[in-house]
Amino acid sequence: MVPRTAADCRLPEARFTPNTEQTSLSPVDNGASQTLEYALDDFGIAQVAAGLGKAATAATFSARAQNWENLFNPATGYLQPRDAAGNFPTGNPLTVGYGSFGQSGFQEGNAAQYNWAAPQNIGALVNLMGGDAKVISRLDTFFTQLNAGPNQPYYWAGNEIDLSAPYMYDYVGAPYKTQALVRKITSTLYSATPGGEPGNDDLGAMSSWLVWADLGLYPETAGAPVLVAGSPLFPRAVVHLPSGAALTIDGVGAAADAPYVTGLAVDGTPTQMTSVSVASLLPYGANLRFSLSATPDPAWGSAPADAPPSYSAGEAPVVLTSSGQTTVAPGSSVTTGLLAANATGYGQAVNWSATPAAGSGVSALPDAGSATVPAGGSTIPVTLHAAPEAGPGFSTVSVAATDDNRPVPTGNIPVLVAVPGSLLAAFDNIGISDESDPMAADFDGDGYSYSAQALAAAGVTPGSAVHAGAADYTWPDVAAGQPDNAVAGGQTVTVNAPAGATALDVLCSATNGPSTGTVTLTYADGSTASAPLRVSDWTLNGGSASPEPGNTVAIAMSGRNSASGASQGGATDVFSVAVPLNPSLRLARVTLPAATTAGQIHVFALATS
Known part of the structure; x- marks a missing residue:
């Protein structure tokens, strides 16, 4: 802690x-x-x-x-x-x-x-995730690796945070999967040898987990008087309790290859429950008699009523967030959605409100409403309107919601006002973060981004001019943490170049590059031409490469941000690339590459010279 x-x-x-x-x-x-x-x-x-x-x-x-x-x-x-x-x-x-x-x-x-780290209310977590079937599928994928370490999205038996995860199946109607999984972990990752544990014992964490696993019980929810069931390894185990009483655990048919429970009796009374209350067990003891088999019994303990308890007192019945950035043209309206996840097993009545940022020119129509969110969740439609005079740029619509007068978690709606066909309207990647909030951007898909502070040190701030050779650009006039570049994917952008222009100038960089694609130039007379766009990797491949032919370093920096919180040194650049034009024709539009040879091409600005 x-x-x-x-x-x-x-x-x-x-x-x-x-x-x-x-x-x-x-x-x-x-x-x-x-x-x-x-x-x-x-x-x-x-x-x-x-x-x-x-x-x-x-x-x-x-x-x-x-x-x-x-x-x-x-x-x-x-x-x-x-x-x-x-x-x-x-x-x-x-x-x-x-x-x-x-x-x-x-x-x-x-x-x-x-x-899985909400053991106090696993029932709500399962509902929010979409129900038993979806959670079982996620768990099956999660457990395809059993000791993955901290940087892989799989189970890590060697660290405390994951110790309770194998018992999740008890809560979703598949306790036989818990029984098989726990036995696989104990038999393959533990051994009676020096270092025979999957990770650092950390004052007994790993070894105590093994003891619980072999007893066939586990304290899934810290602070709750309940033990969830696995399956015992031994024919009999006796636990002597502080009260002087004893807990006797009998495993009828117990064997290393017989992890499956086909029946359980508590003090002689059969039960399908996959948990045991300790309220009377601790003072008076008990006898738990497991019937075990080498063959799974998917029916035992599979009913919803058989699941261990979840503790829902104080829960928010619904969680809301936006479905993503909404782009709206001046003078038009767009309907977006609030994604609503339901933490309960029945419909919930939600009252919501949407408040656009002052001065944004955006309004919500209506700005409040009510909706019923069924079990399994739904999408609540919200219509946003941009006034004809609304200026281009990003803003946020603040969302609030209540269920039975109690506030529920929400997420705000990011909004972009942009003219259709503009490069701004094509912005779909956040490539710049403030050093105080590096997780706000993900330029390369691995959590790295340009540093707003490093850009400022190089003389580049939102809306500032960038000069590179004959090209004069305007840097995107957006704050760090907002979309600031377009990943080339076949978008068509209006240019309307002046007569006599000889080059389309592209302010860009590549991630996991260098990258090459083909741009399509559409002239005012309707004719078209194709041209290659070859773009250097933003870090020059970790400093091991030189700029691609025809690439001029327009902005040079000495480091980048990482969403992990630690900045990374090394050359980090933005490039200017000139695409030749027919000077006898006037360029009207450019279509960005629909495909690249490697990585992605990111476009920050366009100009002509």
Whole structure:
């Protein structure tokens, strides 16, 4: 556990720790894992308060125990970090933001591994993710590797955060998968040899997990008086309790190759439940009699009522976020959507409001409404209108929502006002981040981006002029963390070059390049021509290459940002490339390459000379 700081006192209001700093020994910012740890801590406090008869305190901390919901992103189906503005990171949640030992937002781990770290309310997590079948599919993929380490989106048996994950199947009607998986882990990753554990024992964490696994039980939810069921390895085990009583666990048919439960009796009474209450077990002891087989029994413990309990007190029934950036032309309207995930098994009535930024020229029609979100989730339509006089640029529509008068987690709607056919309208990649929030951009798909500070040091700020040879560009007039370039993918951009222009100038760079594609030039008389566009890699392949022929370094920097939180040194550039034109014709439009030989071409600005 990491200690709370003064800044974390915002949690009751913000309901999450912003992913803006590293703590403890983490090599990356770890706001998500802090939020998850604090929520589970608060669940434990709530249980203690309830036991002491402190109902008001228990209610307060039960609500705080559900703060994990603020990390659920309905657009991706993962628990993800949020920055100080409440935004989720851009890009693939399984690949963006990795450092040397884990992913940005997570202490020694990643989004795939921490996605199960809400043991206090697994039922809600399953519902938000889309239900049992979808979760089983995700789990099956997750467990294709069993000791993957912090930088792969698979199970890591050697670290504490994943110790409870194998028992997730108990909650989704497939306990036989838990039984087989736990036995596979104990038989393949543990051995009676020096170092015979999958990772650092960390004061007994790994070895105690093995003891629980071989007993056939596990304390899935810290602070809750419940043990979930696996399957025992031994014919009989006796646990002597502090009260003087004994817990006897019998495994009828127990063997290394017989992990499957076909029946369970508690003190002689058969049960299909995949959990055992310890309320009477601790003072009085009990006998648990498992019937075991080498053949799976998919029916045993598979009914919804058989699942271990989830603790929903204080939960937000619905989580909302935007479906992504919405682009609207001046004088027009566009209908976008709020993605609504339902944490319960039944419909929820949600009241929502949408408030555009002042001065943006954008309005929401209507700016408030109500909707019913069914089990499984839905999309709530929101119509945005840009006034005819609205200037081009990015803004945010703030979203708020309540369910039964209780605020629920939301995400704001990013909006771009742009003229159709402009390069701005084609911007679809965030390539620049502020050094204080490097996870706000993902230029190359691996979490790296240009530094706003490094650009400023090179004389480049939003809307400033950039000169390269005969070309005069205007740098995108957008703030760091907003889309600032177009990834070439066949978009057609209006140019309307002056008569006599001899070159189309492209301010660009390639990721995972160098990249070559073909541009199509359309002249005012309707004729077309094709020309190659060859673009250098933005880091010159880690400094191992020279600029491609015809590429001029327009902006030179000495480093870039990483979503992991650690900046990376080395040459980082933006290039100017001239595409020859027929000076006897006037260029009207250019179609960017639909395909490239390698990597991606990113276009920041166009000019003619």
